Amino acid sequence: MNVLKYKLLSILLLTVLLLTIQSCGEKQVSTTPRINQSDSFNKSKIDIEKAPKLSAVYDSYDDLAYLFNHRNDTTYVINFWATWCSPCIAELPYFEDLNRRYNDKLLKVVLISLDSKKHIDSKLRPFIQKEKLMSHIVSLNDPDFNTWIDKVDPEWDGAIPVTIIYNKEEYEIIKGEFDNYEELNTIVKSYLKI
Numbered sequence: 001m002n003v004l005k006y007k008l009l010s011i012l013l014l015t016v017l018l019l020t021i022q023s024c025g026e027k028q029v030s031t032t033p034r035i036n037q038s039d040s041f042n043k044s045k046i047d048i049e050k051a052p053k054l055s056a057v058y059d060s061y062d063d064l065a066y067l068f069n070h071r072n073d074t075t076y077v078i079n080f081w082a083t084w085c086s087p088c089i090a091e092l093p094y095f096e097d098l099n100r101r102y103n104d105k106l107l108k109v110v111l112i113s114l115d116s117k118k119h120i121d122s123k124l125r126p127f128i129q130k131e132k133l134m135s136h137i138v139s140l141n142d143p144d145f146n147t148w149i150d151k152v153d154p155e156w157d158g159a160i161p162v163t164i165i166y167n168k169e170e171y172e173i174i175k176g177e178f179d180n181y182e183e184l185n186t187i188v189k190s191y192l193k194i
Contacts, residue, residue, distance in 0.1 A: 052128045054113075057120060057139045061148030064140060067110055068152065068164070074106045075167040075191040077184075080152075080160045082114045083127045087177035088161040092133065094181040098188060099135040105192060109135040114160060117141040167191055 058064045067078060079095055081088035092111070099109040111133065115124045120139055128137060142148050149158045153173045156162055163174045165187060178184045 052131070052133050054120070054125055054128055054137050054139060057117070057141065059117075059141050061140060061142045061144075061151060064112070064138060065151065067112075067138075068166070071168040073168070074108050075165065075188065076108050076110065077188060078110045078112060078164045078166075080112050080114060080162050082160060083119070083123050084115070085160050091161060091177045091184075092131065094178055094184045095135055096133060097181050098184060101185075102188070102192070105194075107188065107192065111135050111137045113137060113139045115139060165191060 056064075067076070070076060077095065077098060079088075079091075081092065083089070095109050095111060098107070113124055117139075124139060127133075140148075145158055149156055153164065156173060156175065159175065161177050163178075163184075165172045165174070170191060172187070174187070
């Protein structure tokens with residue numbers, strides 16, 4: 001009788017295992033956003049384009065060096081940060097406010113993450129989504145720090161956060177974090193001449 005119980009139990013476990021394996025192969029999550037019948041196609045397309053995202057991943061500083069060489073009427077605010085840097089995280093809302101307030105002005109906010117390549121999908125992308133970061137965000141994974149840090153600014157020792165603000169007439173590097181939004185905004189307003 002015990003042998004019969006073991007056979008039935010084995011068959012039951014095998015059936016559950018097969019059903020589990022079969023369901024694992026099925027598509028569980030849709031990557032296509034659900035659109036309500038009342039939403040228009042254009043509205044949903046705009047919402048997707050405005051979603052927080054990581055714009056690019058650069059393995060070499062030379063690939064993103066163009067960000068520091070624009071000579072046009074735009075003022076660029078470029079911040080180096082990482083998800084593991086508490087002072088960086090504390091000041092990110094100031095850059096987001098700046099990006100929101102001056103989105104119709106000639107101002108471009110760029111957040112350059114220095115998170116390691118292995119943490120892009122596990123930490124950086126989820127952080128961007130959770131915090132709803134809407135500034136232009138890129139990741140730099142160039143391990144040759146001693147070379148590219150000097151290319152950004154010879155006076156920079158590599159500590160983050162660090163912010164570079166420049167336009168075709170002026171350039172400034174601010175080492176360390178901003179204490180509040182007004183501190184950052186005051187500097188930016190001097191570049192925008194407002």
